Amino acid sequence: MQAFESPRGYQVVRQVSGSDLQARFAEIVGPRQVRSDPSSLAAYGIDATVGYRGYPALAVFPTTAAAAASALALAGSLGLAVTARGGGTSLAAGATPLDGSIVICTELIDQPLAVDPDALSVRCGAGVKTAQIDAAAAEFDLFLAPDPGARAISVIGGNVATNAGGALGLAYGVIRHHVLGLEYATVNGDIHRVRRGGADEGMVDLLIGSEGTLGLITAVDLALLPAPPCRHSLVARCVDAAAAARATIALLERGFLPARIEFMDDVAVRAVQAARDRGLDLSVGAYLLIEFVGRGSRPQRQVEAALQALQGTGGIDAEKVAGQRERSYWEARHAITSSLARVRPGKIGEDICLPRTRLPDAVDRIKQIAAELDLPIALFGHIGDGTLHPNVLYDPLDEDQRARAAAALGRIAETSIELGGVLSGEHGLGRVKRDHLEAAFDADTLAVFQRLRDAADPGAVLNRPLQWVGR
Numbered sequence: 440m441q442a443f444e445s446p447r448g449y450q451v452v453r454q455v456s457g458s459d460l461q462a463r464f465a466e467i468v469g470p471r472q473v474r475s476d477p478s479s480l481a482a483y484g485i486d487a488t489v490g491y492r493g494y495p496a497l498a499v500f501p502t503t504a505a506a507a508a509s510a511l512a513l514a515g516s517l518g519l520a521v522t523a524r525g526g527g528t529s530l531a532a533g534a535t536p537l538d539g540s541i542v543i544c545t546e547l548i549d550q551p552l553a554v555d556p557d558a559l560s561v562r563c564g565a566g567v568k569t570a571q572i573d574a575a576a577a578e579f580d581l582f583l584a585p586d587p588g589a590r591a592i593s594v595i596g597g598n599v600a601t602n603a604g605g606a607l608g609l610a611y612g613v614i615r616h617h618v619l620g621l622e623y624a625t626v627n628g629d630i631h632r633v634r635r636g637g638a639d640e641g642m643v644d645l646l647i648g649s650e651g652t653l654g655l656i657t658a659v660d661l662a663l664l665p666a667p668p669c670r671h672s673l674v675a676r677c678v679d680a681a682a683a684a685r686a687t688i689a690l691l692e693r694g695f696l697p698a699r700i701e702f703m704d705d706v707a708v709r710a711v712q713a714a715r716d717r718g719l720d721l722s723v724g725a726y727l728l729i730e731f732v733g734r735g736s737r738p739q740r741q742v743e744a745a746l747q748a749l750q751g752t753g754g755i756d757a758e759k760v761a762g763q764r765e766r767s768y769w770e771a772r773h774a775i776t777s778s779l780a781r782v783r784p785g786k787i788g789e790d791i792c793l794p795r796t797r798l799p800d801a802v803d804r805i806k807q808i809a810a811e812l813d814l815p816i817a818l819f820g821h822i823g824d825g826t827l828h829p830n831v832l833y834d835p836l837d838e839d840q841r842a843r844a845a846a847a848l849g850r851i852a853e854t855s856i857e858l859g860g861v862l863s864g865e866h867g868l869g870r871v872k873r874d875h876l877e878a879a880f881d882a883d884t885l886a887v888f889q890r891l892r893d894a895a896d897p898g899a900v901l902n903r904p905l906q907w908v909g910r
């Protein structure tokens with residue numbers, strides 16, 4: 440089922456018989472590293488985006504960069520499309536393969552994972568799970584600042600390919616700001632290394648966020664930071680989503696820089712509470728969760744000062760939280776995505792990112808879209824850095840709801856563009872935002888994207904449905 444896609448007739452260029460194909464790839468990666476059984480192909484035909492599916496010919500699992508490069512070159516020489524895959528947690532259908540294509544799964548390229556505590560850096564294979572990097576860094580009281588919500592499953596190659604962010608993006612930026620160098624395979628089967636500080640720095644930046652359209656990332660060098668020893672939180676109950684947005688702006692304008700300002704509206708709260716009672720107040724219009732980190736008593740003092748500052752902001756009732764209550768609130772925030780099915784069985788999400796001053800307008804307009812199209816839209820996200828995740832909730836078996844959900848998606852994208860925002864703050868464009876590219880980028884810019892793409896991959900082997908480069 441491809442609920443939201445307008446099919447554009449992508450085709451596999453040349454057909455090779457199934458068993459021949461399997462044997463050719465098995466020669467490169469080993470027979471156990473090639474799967475063509477229906478359950479594997481079903482599993483690797485989807486990512487975390489509801490409503491998108493492909494039917495790949497094979498899923499291939501190289502364990503080294505050299506094997507990945509050779510598999511990519513073989514696919515290219517056979518005229519087969521390749522979908523690069525990391526942990527498969529894309530919410531933009533970026534890792535949903537084309538029918539008949541080869542999925543190159545990078546999750547077994549998981550060596551090395553080498554922390555250099557003196558250089559405050561780590562080198563890892565593209566398939567290392569994001570949370571594993573954090574765990575390895577923690578042994579040296581260090582941490583990887585970008586904290587994407589699915590980090591227990593996503594891998595670092597996928598994070599770099601999407602320029603992933605997270606709740607800590609407000610204070611520390613997205614993964615682009617922490618990549619020191621990359622190793623990647625080209626469609627010719629070559630392996631290149633590029634790093635910051637040299638003339639090749641521009642290539643590092645092009646690859647970050649290119650969603651697998653320029654090359655297959657096989658290893659990453661990352662900066663680590665000393666872990667802040669103390670953290671303190673406050674929670675604000677807000678009369679509505681716009682009040683939460685105004686409070687966020689007020690805090691930042693007054694010079695506060697929390698590590699995280701997270702937001703969840705009443706629809707998100709309802710979903711989380713329906714999944715499990717976490718003590719959230721169903722009568723609030725929205726919650727803000729705000730965390731300060733640092734050394735000694737500083738974060739605690741910042742919480743006190745922020746509480747005072749919020750007193751003058753309308754529609755807000757804020758308090759300090761600690762211990763189990765604090766954990767409960769943060770767990771509730773992380774449980775939103777997995778709880779939305781409690782409201783409607785299907786969901787399709789945007790991750791628009793807006794100038795902060797336009798956030799009150801944006802949330803009001805999205806509420807209006809929900810009312811006009813008569814569909815619940817859960818609003819949550821990293822509001823501190825302007826990222827909102829409006830998730831349109833619908834029943835995939837109901838044609839009318841599907842059509843209204845698609846319309847809502849389009850109107851949310853238009854709203855972001857009109858208010859000076861972008862289509863994607865962190866998930867990437869993938870297939871989900873493909874229909875909005877002409878509205879978001881001018882024709883010359885799209886043409887430059889295409890020329891870059893053509894230069895790196897003239898046969899459009901890699902991630903063929905994503906016909907643009909970077910963001």
Ligand SMILES: Cc1cc2nc3c(=O)[nH]c(=O)nc-3n(C[C@H](O)[C@H](O)[C@H](O)COP(=O)(O)OP(=O)(O)OC[C@H]3O[C@@H](n4cnc5c(N)ncnc54)[C@H](O)[C@@H]3O)c2cc1C
Pocket residue numbers: 486487522523524525526527528529530532533534545565586587588589590592593594595596597598599600601602603604605606650651652654655656657776777865866867869902
């Ligand atoms: C519950 C949940 C919470 C999430 N929270 C966040 C969040 O806070 N912040 C955020 O940014 N995202 C978030 N996401 C989205 C997702 O986790 C990120 O986009 C993540 O970076 C994808 O990594 P992955 O390894 O799963 O990549 P995949 O989903 O496998 O792939 C993502 C894209 O990268 C390409 N790709 C993958 N590996 C490579 C490679 N080695 N070389 C070249 N291209 C490659 C794929 O082709 C695809 O286009 C969330 C997802 C879920 C399900």
